[in-house]
Amino acid sequence: MSSRPPLIPVVDPDAILARARDTFDIEAAAVAGLKTRVGPTFVAAVRKILEVRGRVVVMGMGKSGHVGRKIAATLASTGTPAMFVHPAEASHGDLGMIKSVDLVLAISNSGEVEELTTLLPVVKRQGVPMIAMTGRAESTLARYADIVLDSGVEKEACPLNLAPTASTTAQMALGDALAVALLDARGFAAADFARSHPGGALGRKLLTHVSDVMRSGDAVPRVTPEASVSALMRAMSIQGFGATAVVDAEGRASGIFTDGDLRRLIEAGTDLRTPTAAQIMHPAPRTIRADALAVEAAELMEQHGITRLFVVDAAGLLIGALNTTDLMRAKVI
Template sequence: MRSSPDPALSASSNAMLARARTTFDIEAAAVLGLKQRIGASFVQAVQKILEVRGRVVVMGMGKSGHVGRKIAATLASTGTPAMFVHPAEASHGDLGMIKPVDLVLAISNSGEVDELTVILPVVKRQGVPLIAITGRVDSTLAHHADIVLDSGVEKEACPLNLAPTASTTAQMAMGDALAVALLDARGFGTEDFARSHPGGALGRKLLTHVGDVMRSGDAVPRVVSGASFSELMREMSSKGLGATAVVDREGRAIGIFTDGDLRRQIETGADLRALTAADVMHVGPRTLRADALAAEAAELMEQHRITSVLVIDAAGVLIGALSINDLMRAKVI
């Protein structure tokens, strides 16, 4: 539905908005046009890339080169080893980066850019498979390619029909479609994605385990069940967790006492000095194993509205503790 001019804006402002909306329409149509045209050649391209023992070498000049860099990065981060090689540099030595076990993915709207077409015969002589993403299926690039993916558009969004706009959007979409189809075919999952993005938020959530961020050794507040209330408070205050574990003689976690439990005990008016840890502890504390994901600890805390959990081994022996602040420092949450 076409938006009406905004009477609160000047004529020039409305013209800008109209041009932007036209751009969206043209580029959306370009992408939807790809949807109608892909078929057997797309399937062949995916299968050919899956067979490659080396890397997908993406090439392109100018704006297509910028698109190519992004496609290479997307492929590499989703399970398909890839790199970008500049065609102009390739003819001056960088062709040595391309090995017979690799595959070249060449991008050019016209399919006639000199820096690219001049090296195509050399690539073919090496026996390297060539997939082309091009807007002209009768071009020199398409002629040399083993598989051609048609990324042609009716017109550019540029009012002069000159600046690569809709055509580069179509190239980008085709590259994304390849990457996603390959990702799916490889069974590439969230943990695989996290391994290639260890510095990102998803990587931290899927790669950080409780054992990586928990407090351990003397940093873990703990008292035996027979400890006096005064001993319990000294331990909790000195370790700064806002809680202390209560363990049996074998070191198994049997309870926990928190700041919240202290407030509730004070409200009862009981003589706390006469009580032991066993008298005031919360039985059946929430626990996790050290090999659990730190994200699981965050979910457990949120679910039960608690701020700390105890970490135990297979025998139930206390080996660590973790607070919501520890997770925040590790940027898990």
């Protein structure tokens, strides 16, 4: 017996777009409504979290739980130690993860979800401070909390007014506001953010130094000012850098000669048998310190329209070299 294929609903483009736009309006209104309701209790919540010696333990069930996981991750990445504990798992042993030095941020739009309310007396007996994020100020969750953050919305974007939509958007925005306010209060800087995101683009830019990506030792092509053109060519080709430094007797880079310079000399018909490196080099090449950020090297190259830099120490002695390929390999650019 063959089964009929499922019927595909008739698509009305105008109705679909109207519903989408209505969703945006409802959720935007839900977030905008929070702006008028944040006040002394929000400040108190920030102060309470700043006082915590342990972690912010975020809890929530269902869609509020998914929002809670995101809020915990955002807090942790912006300077506020945090973790998510699932209320159902907490009832079966994970409650032991919460210590008296911690703070619980409990999220529930109704404030009556059983898996969460069951835990509230236990958390309270442990002396753990609690912040509630709820849409009902008279709920069980709100009554147990030390501080209540109002995340209520007039209606859900769901046409049935059932599926958590606007309410979870409001929770997410309120959690972001907490994280950003805490970040600002702690003086959390871009470098701090990079340390918690070493694998990200920002982390690479703020944690990678020139010394991490530069060529050093024999990999840095160099010749003396008296070197011939053929010696210049050998230095450039052996190291594959496409340029060579011209160093003085003390080891300072007094000039640079590139494969582009060689090409231009040949095109001009220059007799290459007699010039020395000092006669055809570009004097005073651009340099950078080894302890500078690699992103600073990239900015210096872009500013001056060059693709290579020599690296010097505090005394100005040549200790390394790098080019745009080295920076791209390190994913700095």
